[in-house]
Amino acid sequence: MRELAKVVSVPINATSRFALQPTLKxxxxxxxxxxxxxxxxSLEKSLVIKQKPRTSKVNPLFQVGPDASFQRATQFGSRRPVRYAHLLEFGTAPHYQPKRGVVHPGTRPTPWLTPAYxxxxxxxVKRFSKKIGPEMEKRAAKLKARAK
Structure with a gap:
């Protein structure tokens, strides 16, 4: 399986990134x-296609979401969208804010990623299926040329 992973990981990764472009857009x-x-x-600029950490090379998982390393200074202060993107998507429940001494009423969800999906x-799926065959053939040709 390790040998197979070395052969298929490059085309699978390239095809997965290609296939997810419409979702990112x-x-x-x-x-x-x-x-x-x-x-x-900031949230828009931070969105990327990324491989989920700790997935196998034979069956990698890719996702669209904010880049964890993205940080931007704005007129409202420093922004790191990875810290608040899920709060926009799913909303928040009412909660106490001890520094302000008030109960925040919560926010309604404003989904942006789920509708994109x-x-x-x-x-x-169509983009992946059209691209994976030619990518595998290209990889096989490279390996064959190396073997000679």
Whole structure:
């Protein structure tokens, strides 16, 4: 299996990133359309296609989401979208804020990634299936040329 992983990981990774491009594009468009009080563009700029950590080389998992290393100074202070993207997507429950001494009423969910997934899931599968065959053939040709 380790030998197989060395052969297929490159084409699978390239094909997965290619296939998820429509979801990334739609997610960025959805973020631009969010009705936010403070629009800095940080969340949109932080969105990337990334491989989930600790997945196997034979069966890698890729996801669209904010880059954990992205940080940006704005007129509202420093922004790290990875810290608040899920709060926009799913909302928050009412909670006590001890520093302010008040109960925050919570926020309604404003989904931006889930609609992007549902709008593009069929296209992602089609793009992956069209690209994986030629990518595997290209990789096989490289290995064959090396073996000579």
């Amino acid at each position: 739609q997610a960025k468009a959805n973020v631009r359309a969010l009705p936010l009080k403070e629009k800095t563009g 549902f709008a593009t899931r069929d296209e992602v």
